[in-house]
Amino acid sequence: MPDLNPTQYAVPLFVIAVLAEMIWAKFRAPAAYEPRDTLVSLAFGLGSTVAGALLGGVAVWVFFAAYAYRVFDLGAQWWTVWWAWPVCFLLDDFKYYWVHRAGHRIRWMWAAHVNHHSSQHYNLSTALRQTWTGPITFGFLFAVPLVLLGFHPVMIAICGGFNLIYQFWIHTEAIKRMPRWFEAVMNTPSHHRVHHATNPRYLDRNYAGVFIVWDKLFGTFTPEVDHEPIRYGIIKQLGSFNLLWAVFHEWIGMITDIWRAPWRHKLSYLLREPGWSHDNSRETSDMIRARWEARVGAAVAPTATSVADRNRIAGAQEAA
Amino acid sequence: MDLPPLLIQTAGSLVAILALAGLARWMKLGSAPRIENAADASRAAHLVEDGFTPVDSACDAAGAGALVRDAQGRIMVIRRHGNHWAGRVLTPQARATCESHPGNGTIVIDCGEMRFGRTVLTIPDPETWAAAINRVKDAHDA
Numbered sequence: 001m002p003d004l005n006p007t008q009y010a011v012p013l014f015v016i017a018v019l020a021e022m023i024w025a026k027f028r029a030p031a032a033y034e035p036r037d038t039l040v041s042l043a044f045g046l047g048s049t050v051a052g053a054l055l056g057g058v059a060v061w062v063f064f065a066a067y068a069y070r071v072f073d074l075g076a077q078w079w080t081v082w083w084a085w086p087v088c089f090l091l092d093d094f095k096y097y098w099v100h101r102a103g104h105r106i107r108w109m110w111a112a113h114v115n116h117h118s119s120q121h122y123n124l125s126t127a128l129r130q131t132w133t134g135p136i137t138f139g140f141l142f143a144v145p146l147v148l149l150g151f152h153p154v155m156i157a158i159c160g161g162f163n164l165i166y167q168f169w170i171h172t173e174a175i176k177r178m179p180r181w182f183e184a185v186m187n188t189p190s191h192h193r194v195h196h197a198t199n200p201r202y203l204d205r206n207y208a209g210v211f212i213v214w215d216k217l218f219g220t221f222t223p224e225v226d227h228e229p230i231r232y233g234i235i236k237q238l239g240s241f242n243l244l245w246a247v248f249h250e251w252i253g254m255i256t257d258i259w260r261a262p263w264r265h266k267l268s269y270l271l272r273e274p275g276w277s278h279d280n281s282r283e284t285s286d287m288i289r290a291r292w293e294a295r296v297g298a299a300v301a302p303t304a305t306s307v308a309d310r311n312r313i314a315g316a317q318e319a320a
Numbered sequence: 321m322d323l324p325p326l327l328i329q330t331a332g333s334l335v336a337i338l339a340l341a342g343l344a345r346w347m348k349l350g351s352a353p354r355i356e357n358a359a360d361a362s363r364a365a366h367l368v369e370d371g372f373t374p375v376d377s378a379c380d381a382a383g384a385g386a387l388v389r390d391a392q393g394r395i396m397v398i399r400r401h402g403n404h405w406a407g408r409v410l411t412p413q414a415r416a417t418c419e420s421h422p423g424n425g426t427i428v429i430d431c432g433e434m435r436f437g438r439t440v441l442t443i444p445d446p447e448t449w450a451a452a453i454n455r456v457k458d459a460h461d462a
């Protein structure tokens with residue numbers, strides 16, 4: 001059985017890439033980094049590794065228990081079945097799309113995933129801002145169908161690791177667009193900037209991990225427009241570089257809401273979308289977008305220069 | 321003595337993290353944006369809440385923040401957060417106190433969120449703003 005944790009091997013590459021981007025930022029876009037923000041992002045990455053090791057046991061147990069009931073059997077030496085790897089990678093990315101979408105639309109899961117969006121910056125260190133509390137949501141259950149199909153949990157974990165590594169490089173403002181064919185099929189810096197934006201037009205869009213086709217297939221794709229500067233982060237910016245607050249703030253907010261809510265609404269604060277409230281005192285992303293559409297209407301958006309135009313590596317007409 | 325692999329990996333990662341963060345500071349990455357006037361305050365308010373259009377504003381003397389009020393009477397406090405701006409539309413939980421000096425004074429705003437903390441601004445006529453903040457009855461009534 002392969003004993004491979006791809007993200008573990010990728011860590012040195014992550015460090016080198018962040019260092020390279022920092023050097024680039026020094027000369028081209030100093031505001032792309034903020035030392036305290038970077039420290040919080042990197043500490044998130046370290047903490048998520050530790051949290052995963054400490055809390056991931058339940059998911060592992062569930063996967064191996066489910067594997068006993070698999071529909072198809074790839075054999076005792078499942079890792080030698082070459083075609084199973086690309087199929088598993090594709091299905092795992094499909095799974096990622098849905099678990100990620102749920103991570104934005106179900107507050108229980110958002111409480112864990114919001115960590116990744118809590119920076120107002122968008123650089124390679126932001127990619128490492130990974131959740132500590134993911135294992136205490138039900139997100140891991142989205143992988144159970146793959147296990148029941150017959151993909152070994154280790155194969156799924158390895159494919160998931162490569163998926164995560166792919167998503168690292170797309171967290172940058174330095175690259176404007178990739179070649180058209182690549183933008184059409186793959187998740188790219190441009191597509192993922194949209195995902196991290198709080199501009200109303202971009203809220204809850206582009207959930208893809210590796211293949212952007214899932215968003216196009218399920219109606220959640222929005223292309224980046226060049227005339228509107230992107231604002232990164234979350235609707236209610238933290239305004240704090242406190243790591244523990246960044247990790248737990250949404251859990252605290254959610255539990256407080258559940259505690260204070262009338263009984264018949266308590267479950268909704270757990271399972272409905274972030275921003276939902278029983279007394280309409282807050283706004284969901286859909287409400288914010290609707291308000292923006294009503295306000296802007298057919299008005300022309302202000303002319304501005306996109307972040308990638310200001311900070312690009314590649315020239316104006318060339319793909320980076 | 322054999323150390324657990326997770327411990328070794330964690331320690332190595334911690335060293336790399338501190339080195340990168342230290343390097344970012346040494347390279348003087350980052351910036352300190354300023355709010356110099358009403359137009360700057362309006363842009364920052366729009367960043368904090370899409371569509372927030374101030375009709376009145378008071379900018380911090382050091383450019384580190386502002387108080388703005390929209391046509392509905394909502395008051396927003398804005399302050400610098402790293403390279404960016406963070407702010408809150410004030411609710412009845414907000415409290416403000418001020419220390420006046422001739423022509424200028426300091427206002428201390430507690431928006432009621434523990435982790436957002438207090439915002440200290442040096443603005444003209446802080447007493448009027450403090451009184452308005454302490455009168456806020458709900459999110460749409462300042």
